[in-house]
Amino acid sequence: MSQLKQFKPKLVKLCLSATFVGALVPILPASASSEPIAAEGTTETRLLRQPTVSKDHLAFVYGGDIWLSDREGKAVKRLTQHPANEFAPSLSPDGRWIAFSAAYDRNIDVYVMPVSGGEARRLTWHPGADVVVGWSPDSQRILFSSGREIAVSRSTNLFEVSLHGGAEQKVMDAIAFEGNWSADGKYLAYRPFPQAYSGSSGWRQHRGGTTPPIWIIDLKAKELEKIPHVNASDKSPVWIGDDIYFISDRHDGAANLFVYHRRSKQVQQLSKETQWDIRSMSAFEKRIVYEAGGVLKEFDTQSGQTRTLSIDLSLQTAQANQVRPQWKDASPNLTSANLSPTGKRVLVTARGEVFTVPVKDGSVRNLTETSGIREKDAIWSPDGKQIAYLSDAGITHTIVIKNQTGEGKPKTVALGKTGYFTLLEWSPNSQQIVFQDNHLQLFVLNLANSKVSKIDESARRAAFSTSFSSDSRWLAYTVVGDNHFSQIKLFDFVTGKSTTITDGLSDADHPAFAAQDYLYFTASTNAGPTHVGLDMSSQERPLRHGIYAVVLAADGKSPMLPKSGDEEVKVDVKPAIEKKPESANESKKDDASKAIVKTVKIDLKGIEQRIVALPVAERNYSNLLVAHDGALFFLEQPQPGASNEVPTERTPNTANLMRFNAEEKKVKLVRAGIQEYGLSADGKKLLLQSAGAKLEIADASEKIDAKPVSLAGLKMRVDPRAEWQQIFNETWWMQKEFFYDANLHGLDWNGIYQRYADLLKYVQRREDLNELLVEMIGELQVGHNRVGGGDIHQETAVSVGLLGADLVLENDHMRIKTIYQGDRWNPFVPAPLAIPGLDVKSGDYIVAIDGKAVDRNTNIYALLENKVGKQVNLSIVRDLQAKLSHTITVQPIANEAELRQWHWVEKNRDYVQKKTDGKVAYVYLPNTGGEGYQYFNRMFYAQADKSALIIDERRNGGGQAANYITDVLSRPYLAGWKDRDGMIYETPGAAIYGPKAMLIDQDAGSGGDFLPYSFKRLKLGDLIGKRTWGGLIGISANPALIDGGNLVVPFFRFFTPDNAWRVENEGVAPDIDVELDPLAVNQGRDPQLDAAIDNVLTKLKNYRDVKLRVAPPMPTKLGQ
Known part of the structure; x- marks a missing residue:
């Protein structure tokens, strides 16, 4: 019988090097430690963020609260104290008020309070994020950014709200991410859009298209001045006199302080930071305070001197609630669950701990109790005696074998200095464990000698699906071949050889041994178009699997043999003579003989010819398991594109549990709406998992009465500092193990570890840790490198209604x-x-x-x-x-985003229709995933009778490589077809053969980079607009962090047919560069769209339509 299958996170792949036995051996970067770092013995506090200054005061953010001091950083007091995030502080020019944004009620709004302290007054309520960026010069209005009225942009607009509250007013229609008014209120210096290195994205020194400039606009005179800009990111403009000071990373290395002299039109670098970026700054009169490396420094614009402001918060607690050890519910972070051999307990891994949970009697046991070490992938030996799991102590993986009660000294097998692993299953005899790594390799651990052996490796990235024979001699497993098709192989532990038993012409998967006679598996012959999920052409492709049985022995019989219906012939059997055992030893021998496992006979010769199809409809099946009575259980997954359910009734990632009875040759539904399931080692109990980590247990029968498994006792003591250290270590480790380039582009990753580990002692909450991790992974200077989430504070949401x-x-x-x-x-x-x-x-x-x-x-x-x-x-x-x-x-x-987006799309389509007399189609693509696929199909085919086409992919959020779209756009005209009545129709049935243009901008990226790249390479038309984001190192094969935090490590990279690395950190340049001029936008115009219309209309003048509108003369003779 197949070993119990554990519930596994989706797309978890894992890695290996040398193997040895022994204690948990830490292998860390030089001077590093796996022990938690405490914030003691410090005289200067770091991780101080977002300084703001007035004549007498300095304010900043630390630990999610806002603090106030004098200009020297002394006499520090905390102005706010709330577990929700408080940020973006801004002191009013008159020094009396401080405005800030806070995420109370899970809604980011603008608040203001006196610098003397007191109650903060709320000034905005919109459900979008309202982020403070400054004040009006007279200290009467607060300037903030908000995306509330944005239809299609990753940026925001600027608004103002009175110090006394009331209605907000928009500054201008043009996008603006941050800004600062001149002292006379005439000019606004602003950054139009965010940089690539922001939020959860760690991308220092970005050199793609998302490199914002700083512009100066006079709204009354309708004049625009641009600060000289190179392909780098400028931000945080502030006025001192007539000059504008700002932060820029325009010189490779660190972001520094620059000044733009308006009279001379020259830009000058002021600061000389080399190790840490200047992240934010504020100015008053002639002095600037900025943050670099979590330290606040003051720059004197007259002397050119910089000094460090030494601020000591060591005697004050920022967020004691997050720092102190506490008991927490681990069930929201459940990562695997499976049954004990007879189903009396459930073995669970959650938040890095291993628990056994009683189904009926007993208490929950935490077998590990190691906050700060991540244990995962726990599996129970079929004999019930032992539990195996992985431990990451020392930033490496070790297999730990422990008594099922947790008592006694465990056995450990370390898996080397490199690699990230996943345990798969025990052998039925409890002597071997199979596991995999993230280098596509499959291994087995022999517990008798603690030897690890490599079984096989896959040619392409996919999870291994495995099943042991009941006698533990054979392992059935899958490998993916060069053609992307999965094949099933049998590994013989006696000979040490593997044999492929499928032919590679079907996609074979999910093997499951059935006693001594059969091996069940799924196979699909229509899976080809779905294999490369990166391709948009894989969208909405129904996947059909059949279920098959391999007759293992040459003299075996098919489970589908017809029944004759004849009477069975009875044979007389003489009753056996009772014989008492001669001794107790003889009795034990008799019991032992009964426990002997039957040998599974497999004749490899001709085995591929003994594959039999079960009479089961072809659908999307997975996860085959065989119960004690020989019944076959499996999951039936819903097919994509079949329907579009009401949002409140959608149940993503759910499946139906089915059961096939070989005797009746019928399939029956056992349970609908589950996500995963498992089977106990004796095959008699089912474990069901549904949404929200809900577990149920039932007998493995045709009709089940599932009973809930209570996870109420899944409590663990979390030491936040120890856990933060583990999260820091694992983030560093996963980057090292999963990044597409093993050499990490030559970066000294050990050195990076030490530099950022030194700052851990200043972390006061989980959000601070995320911010630090973003900075650390940003050192790799690549896209799609992100971190966020985890056990951060979550406010109870209070919704705010919108009227559309x-x-x-x-x-x-x-x-x-x-x-x-x-x-x-x-x-x-x-x-x-x-x-x-x-x-x-x-x-x-x-x-x-x-x-x-x-x-x-x-x-x-x-x-x-x-x-x-x-x-x-x-x-x-x-x-x-x-x-x-x-x-x-x-x-x-609750949200107007879709309303605003579609309004904008329809307005553009109508505008193009009118400007071109109906000759040109307009198609918008919000991304290159499911939504982009739907938009294209909806808008393109409905306008396929047009002569020309404008594809608008501005702010395209990416998703897949949009080969489907370029395939459709590049189809040649092949034939016309004459019907007796009506119009001629063509093959392809829908195509636009005339001039094409594509609109691009700095907000289009990932799949939104690949689409214009391929459009340009196929010479389908001109690209118009601005350079794209430039991120084609893709995501993501690594698991989530211990507390559910998200870490995205880029693990594959695009290169061209010319064998060159391109687009990443470069973007796709337009053929015709057109700025989205803010003066034009404020007048209600879209200069980029106008340029695209002019482009295709000009080309249409000389275009000769290839489609034939009239058929040839009708035949006049027979046989023509």
């Missing part, structure tokens, strides 16, 4: 500027104000919500708090002079 409209303050009241209609062919995107029968239109005023007045002094979103999906009464006035109002009832929504 642009609202502007006009005549001291809130006027509806635009009502978003949404997509009439998408039933799941409601538009609250666009419902037929509502007496409301653009230009109307909202004067009250549920009877509460709305005017200049009211923040309308405050009245919509906790109103999502609830009926709200709006008092509408069409003419303020007439003062006649009427009431409409609407249901606010």
